[in-house]
Amino acid sequence: MGASQEVGRSAFLLNTDKTLLLDYGIKIFGKNGEAEFPLDFNEKTVDAAIISHAHMDHSGFLPNLYTFSKTRWIGTPPTHDLCEILLADSMKIMGEKLPFDQSHYKKALKYWIPAVYERPMQVGKTEIRLFDAGHIAGSAMIELDYEGRKILYSGDIKLDPTRMHDGLKYDEEVDVLFIESTYSNREHPERKEIEQQLIEEIEETTGEGGTVLLPSFALGRTQELVRVIRAHNKDVPVFVDGMGKQRKGQPIIQQVCKRCGSH
Numbered sequence: 372m373g374a375s376q377e378v379g380r381s382a383f384l385l386n387t388d389k390t391l392l393l394d395y396g397i398k399i400f401g402k403n404g405e406a407e408f409p410l411d412f413n414e415k416t417v418d419a420a421i422i423s424h425a426h427m428d429h430s431g432f433l434p435n436l437y438t439f440s441k442t443r444w445i446g447t448p449p450t451h452d453l454c455e456i457l458l459a460d461s462m463k464i465m466g467e468k469l470p471f472d473q474s475h476y477k478k479a480l481k482y483w484i485p486a487v488y489e490r491p492m493q494v495g496k497t498e499i500r501l502f503d504a505g506h507i508a509g510s511a512m513i514e515l516d517y518e519g520r521k522i523l524y525s526g527d528i529k530l531d532p533t534r535m536h537d538g539l540k541y542d543e544e545v546d547v548l549f550i551e552s553t554y555s556n557r558e559h560p561e562r563k564e565i566e567q568q569l570i571e572e573i574e575e576t577t578g579e580g581g582t583v584l585l586p587s588f589a590l591g592r593t594q595e596l597v598r599v600i601r602a603h604n605k606d607v608p609v610f611v612d613g614m615g616k617q618r619k620g621q622p623i624i625q626q627v628c629k630r631c632g633s634h
């Protein structure tokens with residue numbers, strides 16, 4: 372229903388003995404800067420939705436399921452908690468452009484079924500297992516087993532370990548693989564080298580009495596940056612602001628300023 376050969380609005384319908392929806396995302400900035408949603412279909416036919424992770428291109432359209440239908444959705448606890456923050460934020464940004472409102476958002480949070488990595492769940496005759504995708508907190512690859520045939524839907528994946536995650540874990544044979552390929556034709560530089568470069572630039576600037584400003588995505592990247600800095604340098608004061616320090620309204624990273632004593 373979206374995201375084939377494009378980035379954004381991931382949504383796939385899979386028919387086994389049940390109708391399963393794998394991800395339900397939005398493209399916040401599509402063509403001409405306009406938001407793009409998944410293709411239209413009868414949402415009432417969905418028996419269960421399974422959300423791979425909380426990024427809006429995979430979960431941003433979830434509240435729309437609750438405009439008419441009362442289906443349940445499956446995801447890990449971090450996916451639920453991060454959706455709560457990110458959906459609220461995207462509704463603030465997009466407001467009236469969205470076809471759903473606060474009541475549908477609240478309903479979506481309520482109709483969640485928690486999933487634990489690798490523990491099987493059953494929807495009709497389809498067995499579902501989620502595996503750590505190594506991408507962001509709670510991110511999962513979705514394995515579906517139906518009548519002896521195995522399908523793996525990767526969602527977004529990360530193979531190598533980072534300062535936040537261990538890299539994906541999966542070692543099963545599958546019959547069909549749906550795999551994301553955003554960076555499949557690009558070589559990334561070694562993480563170690565990039566870290567070293569960043570730390571050198573930070574130390575050069577702070578060594579001259581300067582202040583380093585690091586703009587960053589709130590989810591995952593901000594926390595990883597703090598960890599990278601702390602792994603190399605225990606002394607440089609780090610201040611975090613914005614959505615990146617939020618967890619259900621609570622700041623998760625705080626440090627007292629050595630100079631003025633403020634948080």
Ligand SMILES: [Zn+2]
Nearest residue numbers: 424426506527
């Ligand atoms: Zn993602």
